[in-house]
Amino acid sequence: MEQYTITFLPEYKTVTAQSGETLLQVQIRAGLHPDAPCGGKGTCGKCTVLVDGQQVLACQTMVDRDMTVTLPETGENRILTGGLATQCQPDGANRYALAFDIGTTTVVCYLLDGISGCLLAQASTMNPQAQFGADVISRIQEVLTTHTDALKISIRKTLAELCGQVCSQAGIAPADVGTAAVVGNTAMHHLLLGIDPSPLVTPPYMPGVFEALELEDRELLPIGGSVRLLPNIAGFVGGDTVGCMAALRFDRLEELSLLIDIGTNGEMVLGDKNRRIACSTAAGPAFEGAKISCGMRGAAGAVDHVWLEDGQVRWHVIGEDTAVGLCGSGLLDLVAVLLELGIVDESGRLEEKVYKLGDTEVTLTQKDIREVQLAKAAIRAGIELLSEQLGTTLEQIQKVYLAGAFGNYLDPASACRIGMIPPVLEERIHPIGNAAGEGSKLSALSGEEFEYARHLAGGTEFLELASLPEFQDCFVDALEFEEDA
Ligand code: FES
Numbered sequence: 001m002e003q004y005t006i007t008f009l010p011e012y013k014t015v016t017a018q019s020g021e022t023l024l025q026v027q028i029r030a031g032l033h034p035d036a037p038c039g040g041k042g043t044c045g046k047c048t049v050l051v052d053g054q055q056v057l058a059c060q061t062m063v064d065r066d067m068t069v070t071l072p073e074t075g076e077n078r079i080l081t082g083g084l085a086t087q088c089q090p091d092g093a094n095r096y097a098l099a100f101d102i103g104t105t106t107v108v109c110y111l112l113d114g115i116s117g118c119l120l121a122q123a124s125t126m127n128p129q130a131q132f133g134a135d136v137i138s139r140i141q142e143v144l145t146t147h148t149d150a151l152k153i154s155i156r157k158t159l160a161e162l163c164g165q166v167c168s169q170a171g172i173a174p175a176d177v178g179t180a181a182v183v184g185n186t187a188m189h190h191l192l193l194g195i196d197p198s199p200l201v202t203p204p205y206m207p208g209v210f211e212a213l214e215l216e217d218r219e220l221l222p223i224g225g226s227v228r229l230l231p232n233i234a235g236f237v238g239g240d241t242v243g244c245m246a247a248l249r250f251d252r253l254e255e256l257s258l259l260i261d262i263g264t265n266g267e268m269v270l271g272d273k274n275r276r277i278a279c280s281t282a283a284g285p286a287f288e289g290a291k292i293s294c295g296m297r298g299a300a301g302a303v304d305h306v307w308l309e310d311g312q313v314r315w316h317v318i319g320e321d322t323a324v325g326l327c328g329s330g331l332l333d334l335v336a337v338l339l340e341l342g343i344v345d346e347s348g349r350l351e352e353k354v355y356k357l358g359d360t361e362v363t364l365t366q367k368d369i370r371e372v373q374l375a376k377a378a379i380r381a382g383i384e385l386l387s388e389q390l391g392t393t394l395e396q397i398q399k400v401y402l403a404g405a406f407g408n409y410l411d412p413a414s415a416c417r418i419g420m421i422p423p424v425l426e427e428r429i430h431p432i433g434n435a436a437g438e439g440s441k442l443s444a445l446s447g448e449e450f451e452y453a454r455h456l457a458g459g460t461e462f463l464e465l466a467s468l469p470e471f472q473d474c475f476v477d478a479l480e481f482e483e484d485a
Contacts, residue, residue, distance in 0.1 A: 004063050008032060009070045023049060023058035023069060028131045032071065034058060037290035039133025039142060044290055048072065080106075080405040084438045086247045090117045090445040094178025094225060096170075097444040098163060101240065101437035102155065102184035102192065103127060104136055104264045105288055105297065106405070108437050109162035110444075111170055114178060117445050121169035123162045128154040129191065134290040135264045136187035140197040152194045159192075159221055178225040181444035183436050185265065186238035189229060193220070204464070205235035212454045228443050228450050231457040234464075236280035241267045242457045243439020244403045246449065248432070250276060251456060255398035258383065258425075261436070262406045264288060266379045269460065270386040270397070277389055279463040281382040286375040287328030287406050292368045294361075296325030303330035303362055304409060306337050313337055315357060323360035329409040334364060335372050336414035339481055346481045348373045376420035377478035382465060383422065384474055389463050394422045403435040419482040 002019040006026050017026045024047055027034040038044035040059035047058040050070035058069075090097075094114040101108045108124040129151050132142040143151055159182075160174075167174050182192070186207045190197045195208045212231040221227050230239030230246075244259055245251075252273050259269045266283035269276055289295030289302075296302050300319030303326050307314055315330070317323045326334060334357070338344040343351045348369050355364045387394055400421065402408070412429040415421045421429065442449040465471050 005066045006063065007066075007068045009068060011071075017063045019063055021063045023051075023056075023061045023063065023067070024131075026063060027058060027071075033126065033128055034071075034131050036131050037134030037285060039138030041138075044134075045293070046290070080108075080408055080434050084247050084432045084435050086249070086438055086442060088117060088442050088445055088449060090114055091447055093447065096120075096172060096177045098166070098177050098180035098221075098223065099437065099440035099444040100159060100162070100180065100182045100184075101243070101434060101440050102159075102182060102188040103240070103404075103436075104185065104188065104285075105130065105134070107155075107158055107162065108434060109159070109166055110437065110441055111166035111177075112441060112445060114445060117441075121166040123165040123169070125158060125162065128158050134285045134288060136185065137201060139191065140187060140201050143191065143197055144201075149194060151191045155188070155192050156220065163221060163223065174222050175224040177223040179228065179444055180221055180223055180225075181228040181230065181440045181442075181450065183230045183239040183243035183440040183443075185240050185263075185267075186232045186235055188240075189232060189238055193229070200235045207232040207235055207238075210457075212450065212457070214450075230439070230443060230450075230453050233278055233457050233460055234280065234462045236265055237267050237278045237462060239453075240436035240439075241269065241278060242453050243437070243443075244401075244432075244435040245269060245276070245439070245456050245460070246442055246453045247435045247438035248401060251459060253399075256392060256396050257399040257401060258386075258397050259401045259403060260379070260383075260407065260421075261403040262287060262379065263404050266375075266382060268379075268382055268386060270383075270390055270392075271460075275390065275461070276459065277386055277461045277463050279382050279386055279465050281378040281465065283375045283378045284371070286371040287331065289325065289327060291371050292326065292331060293365050294325045294363055295331065295368075296327055298327040298329070298405065298409065301325065302327035303334070303357065303360075305411065306330055306333035306357070308337055308340060313341075313358065315360075323357065323362050326362055326364070327409075328406045329411065329414075331364075331368075331372065332410055332418065332420070333414045335369060336411075336417040338364070339417060344369060344481070346483060348479070348481060372418070373479045373481075376418055377475050379420050380422070380478035381471065381475040384478070385465055385468060385471065386463060388470075395424055397425055398428060400425050400429045401435070402429060402431045403433070405434075407431055408433050417482065419478065419480070423482060
């Protein structure tokens with residue numbers, strides 16, 4: 001096999017590659033963390049690089065000579081770290097505690113004072129597993145087809161790095177940390193622990209491990225004590241949802257409440273102190289920029305809000321920069337505005353071939369609108385069927401808590417205008433920020449809170465939407481946009 005030298009610009013990083021490797025594989029091996037939402041299938045178009053001045057997809061380009069590859073500039077990603085501040089009495093068992101929230105896209109770490117519960121330091125980064133695909137299915141498939149532990153190793157390395165960063169900010173050593181808690185969706189949980197993820201992609205899509213775990217394992221995390229992993233409820237409802245529920249004190253809520261965490265999946269819980277039912281919807285990563293022609297994450301250059309002013313379309317760009325793409329909240333707003341203007345009709349048909357946002361390079365295609373319809377219909381069908389299962393009407397839902405980054409930045413009016421959330425609930429929407437991270441903090445600070453998370457998970461019913469005969473009809477009905485609200 002021939003060996004070649006690949007030079008990546010602008011860093012001038014040089015690596016040796018073998019003929020037949022793709023440029024994406026070489027980038028991953030070189031530790032360059034490329035963006036590869038489709039996991040290298042050649043379908044998302046997000047891995048473009050320049051080779052000899054030509055734009056190519058890195059995942060579809062084989063190494064066949066010495067090459068100089070120019071990588072795209074990447075803006076700083078906006079990572080949500082704040083959220084609810086739930087009252088909690090630390091048990092004081094440890095001087096320092098760490099809490100992690102492993103999202104499919106981002107990872108956040110908090111260092112806490114184990115006596116007062118105060119936040120001492122925090123750090124966040126992108127989930128390095130994104131180079132194997134934006135969604136959990138691509139990553140699970142990567143493990144199942146290659147049988148590598150590259151995903152486990154990469155996330156463990158990231159946790160250790162974040163731990164090192166927050167400890168050095170606070171002037172302590174990782175060994176001084178007595179306990180840590182971790183929340184994440186079920187796939188993140190399994191990939192971190194090296195548990196076989198195949199049950200998650202095989203009916204009935206249940207976790208290999210449900211229960212809460214407390215492990216002393218320096219290879220998992222190099223701290224002085226144990227690591228608590230919140231329990232999973234189902235294959236696609238994991239410890240992050242349990243963390244959100246713990247932060248909301250869900251089993252004490254008097255009012256009928258709906259919790260929605262929209263990430264690369266949409267998990268939701270409907271209920272109150274008497275009964276709780278959870279489900280997950282295959283919303284897909286459209287709202288995180290994947291599968292959308294001009295889609296991108298919430299970083300500098302992303303259009304994050306679009307609105308109408310005196311009949312004119314206006315928009316805001318993160319970092320007040322030149323607009324280069326649309327992040328989830330901007331995408332949602334733009335579709336709502338186009339519906340308002342009649343440029344998109346109720347069936348989702350776009351009047352023009354491509355809609356161009358003013359004088360920017362940002363465009364929206366018919367296919368993009370179809371992706372939004374699929375995502376919003378999945379979420380809406382989940383809401384309708386949960387409420388049916390619980391024997392309530394949509395009007396009876398008193399509070400809608402939106403967790404996660406997308407939920408934090410989206411405009412409730414746009415979410416209701418496109419029908420993702422029933423319009424009757426528009427005034428009852430409350431963003432709660434990184435509630436999963438808050439739940440992780442609670443379990444890090446107190447053994448009783450960890451026990452509480454276990455109890456919450458155990459007392460939550462799970463509804464498998466796909467198994468309901470009415471799911472398909474409900475989903476198809478939800479594909480249409482709402483008539484003018
Ligand atoms: S097109 Fe290359 S990673 Fe998606």
